[in-house]
Amino acid sequence: MPVLARWIEAAGIPTVVVTMMPAVAEERRAPRIVGVEFPFGHPFGMPGDKAMQRRVLELALRVLAGAAKFGTRVDLDIEWPVSLRDAYKAWQPKEASPIVRRFLAALPARGECGA
Amino acid sequence: MIVDSYRFLPRSFRPLYEGKGPFPGEETPVWAPFEKRLQASRIALLTSAGLYLKASQPPFDVVREQDNPEWGDPSWRSIPAGAAASEIAVAHLHINDEDILSDPEIALPAHLLDQLAAEGVIGSATAEHLSVMGYQDRSLQAWREQTLPDLVAKLRDQQADGLILAPA
Numbered sequence: 606m607p608v609l610a611r612w613i614e615a616a617g618i619p620t621v622v623v624t625m626m627p628a629v630a631e632e633r634r635a636p637r638i639v640g641v642e643f644p645f646g647h648p649f650g651m652p653g654d655k656a657m658q659r660r661v662l663e664l665a666l667r668v669l670a671g672a673a674k675f676g677t678r679v680d681l682d683i684e685w686p687v688s689l690r691d692a693y694k695a696w697q698p699k700e701a702s703p704i705v706r707r708f709l710a711a712l713p714a715r716g717e718c719g720a
Numbered sequence: 721m722i723v724d725s726y727r728f729l730p731r732s733f734r735p736l737y738e739g740k741g742p743f744p745g746e747e748t749p750v751w752a753p754f755e756k757r758l759q760a761s762r763i764a765l766l767t768s769a770g771l772y773l774k775a776s777q778p779p780f781d782v783v784r785e786q787d788n789p790e791w792g793d794p795s796w797r798s799i800p801a802g803a804a805a806s807e808i809a810v811a812h813l814h815i816n817d818e819d820i821l822s823d824p825e826i827a828l829p830a831h832l833l834d835q836l837a838a839e840g841v842i843g844s845a846t847a848e849h850l851s852v853m854g855y856q857d858r859s860l861q862a863w864r865e866q867t868l869p870d871l872v873a874k875l876r877d878q879q880a881d882g883l884i885l886a887p888a
Contacts, residue, residue, distance in 0.1 A: 618881075644728045646827070
């Protein structure tokens with residue numbers, strides 16, 4: 606996604622990436638970045654929470670229109686209102702994706718926990 | 721406050737993302753200045769959550785991905801700004817899609833953007849937004865050669881002054 610943003614920017618259209626992984630977007634050299642500490646699949650926040658979604662979208666617009674230079678990153682200070690344990694489980698697909706199945710099969714057997 | 725980019729990622733996946741540096745050939749800065757006032761600008765959205773219109777568009781090809789795990793469907797869909805949640809489906813094997821299906825605005829806030837236009841925060845939103853499926857083969861070759869020209873042409877056709885991209 607940061608690379609796609611770069612290509613579109615290079616075609617003359619200003620871009621901002623709203624991302625759960627702003628450190629990766631920085632490494633990938635996206636022109637403008639808004640970081641959110643939200644679970645994957647939720648870049649604009651909680652379903653039904655219009656106020657939270659608006660805070661993300663307004664920050665994205667501000668960074669899109671107001672960033673003075675390449676690589677500008679602004680992180681949004683909103684804590685995800687669900688426990689890490691629950692949110693960590695909730696964002697993941699019910700069935701592991703094909704590549705993840707392959708990746709996990711190649712790991713030495715041990716408990717998997719990212720929390 | 722600095723966001724922890726790996727907070728929700730399984731620990732064993734972190735090395736797949738961290739410390740990779742720029743994409744090959746994408747090391748130098750790119751910059752298109754945003755020259756207008758927001759109030760006079762037209763804004764477009766792009767999601768990589770694999771959204772499509774279930775009545776009129778094919779899903780992203782997740783069947784082929786099952787057979788070939790390193791491949792991801794590089795095609796794209798146009799999502800009308802006024803599409804209702806009930807018209808939108810998701811084809812993406814790497815996330816739980818329940819929250820997006822219940823409220824697609826968390827991935828593609830098209831109605832909220834229209835509301836900001838009505839309030840005068842921005843000039844307008846494009847009539848159509850863009851959807852791709854973010855899991856792609858490592859080279860991104862199909863995205864670059866096939867999808868990118870279409871996306872740029874669509875954005876120009878819609879006279880977008882800026883684009884907000886959100887990965888899933």
